[in-house]
Amino acid sequence: MVHLADGVLLLSIERLKGERSERSLFHVLNGKRSATTLQDAFFYDLEPIFGLFPYTKYDYEKLLASFEKRGWLNRSSFTLTGAGKMLASPEAVSELFDRLGGEYRDYTTMTWKRLSLFVQTFMSLEHERTFYPVQADRLAERWVKQIVRTEREWQPLIHSFHQELETALEEVGDPYATAVVYRFTGAFETGYTYEQIASLLDVDARTARLYFLAGWNALLWKLPRDAKLLGFAHGLSSERMTLSARESYEQFSAGRTFQQVQSQRRLRTSTIEDHVVEMAMYLEEFPLDQFVPLEQIKQVEQLRDESSWALKPIFEQIDGISYYQIRLVFARLKRGETFV
Numbered sequence: 001m002v003h004l005a006d007g008v009l010l011l012s013i014e015r016l017k018g019e020r021s022e023r024s025l026f027h028v029l030n031g032k033r034s035a036t037t038l039q040d041a042f043f044y045d046l047e048p049i050f051g052l053f054p055y056t057k058y059d060y061e062k063l064l065a066s067f068e069k070r071g072w073l074n075r076s077s078f079t080l081t082g083a084g085k086m087l088a089s090p091e092a093v094s095e096l097f098d099r100l101g102g103e104y105r106d107y108t109t110m111t112w113k114r115l116s117l118f119v120q121t122f123m124s125l126e127h128e129r130t131f132y133p134v135q136a137d138r139l140a141e142r143w144v145k146q147i148v149r150t151e152r153e154w155q156p157l158i159h160s161f162h163q164e165l166e167t168a169l170e171e172v173g174d175p176y177a178t179a180v181v182y183r184f185t186g187a188f189e190t191g192y193t194y195e196q197i198a199s200l201l202d203v204d205a206r207t208a209r210l211y212f213l214a215g216w217n218a219l220l221w222k223l224p225r226d227a228k229l230l231g232f233a234h235g236l237s238s239e240r241m242t243l244s245a246r247e248s249y250e251q252f253s254a255g256r257t258f259q260q261v262q263s264q265r266r267l268r269t270s271t272i273e274d275h276v277v278e279m280a281m282y283l284e285e286f287p288l289d290q291f292v293p294l295e296q297i298k299q300v301e302q303l304r305d306e307s308s309w310a311l312k313p314i315f316e317q318i319d320g321i322s323y324y325q326i327r328l329v330f331a332r333l334k335r336g337e338t339f340v
Contacts, residue, residue: 017309141311193205277324282336
């Protein structure tokens with residue numbers, strides 16, 4: 001039996017175009033925050049699934065073996081067969097894939113933990129019932145305890161939360177909205193498991209989990225900026241750039257040179273280069289010509305096969321350019337800039 005969750009994983013392989021290895025995808029699925037993995041996710045449109053499939057090596061190997069056994073995957077080239085491409089191609093697969101929001105998972109996950117635990121805690125206190133926390137996360141528990149102890153008129157605020165959730169869920173739509181609603185735990189009813197939601201939606205449990213993740217991610221971005229629910233995201237960052245790259249960026253912004261930043265931070269040249277690539281990937285504006293001569297920027301754009309993000313063919317055709325410089329140009333091309 002084929003499920004949407006299988007389609008999502010097959011589509012991730014399809015997007016790699018046979019240019020990256022099985023291990024590259026393993027690290028993307030597990031959300032490894034190394035420069036190479038972040039770049040793979042960025043260039044090959046895999047950010048929505050970043051860190052959302054925390055497989056062990058054993059389970060990942062079993063998954064790929066099952067794909068190969070079912071005739072969907074050529075492992076020697078890490079590309080899909082015709083049958084695999086057909087399963088990855090439905091619009092429902094790409095729609096689910098692109099809604100998942102893996103690049104924001106730290107932000108969305110903690111916001112959900114806080115809100116779901118708050119709802120359970122508040123409802124249980126209102127009805128004087130004891131309960132086992134629905135979230136086993138000390139940071140979330142501590143945060144909710146502090147909020148609940150605050151002296152305030154809760155009923156109007158709870159009413160606002162409910163209205164904001166209802167409005168956002170209507171915009172998110174089914175099946176995503178249903179998957180989110182049934183995950184909440186109250187004073188008398190426990191939130192549904194993914195298996196129970198799967199039965200409700202007539203899908204498998206893995207797909208039900210993806211519906212929930214996609215639904216919750218979409219809901220947060222549907223909320224207006226002054227929504228009271230966004231108080232549950234207080235202090236959390238939705239930034240994609242790593243903290244270390246952000247620190248280097250702040251030093252560059254203060255006017256320091258590459259060598260000064262490297263000296264100040266006592267990091268290797270390659271590490272600072274990776275930070276600069278992150279800046280090129282995520283910043284709205286980036287001074288590319290300070291790192292790559294304009295003539296080489298144009299050459300990279302002209303020589304690049306529009307369907308590929310492979311570095312080597314470019315490197316072999318331009319004298320004096322480095323892989324680091326090609327990544328920088330690719331990052332800006334990926335963002336839609338042109339130089340020719």
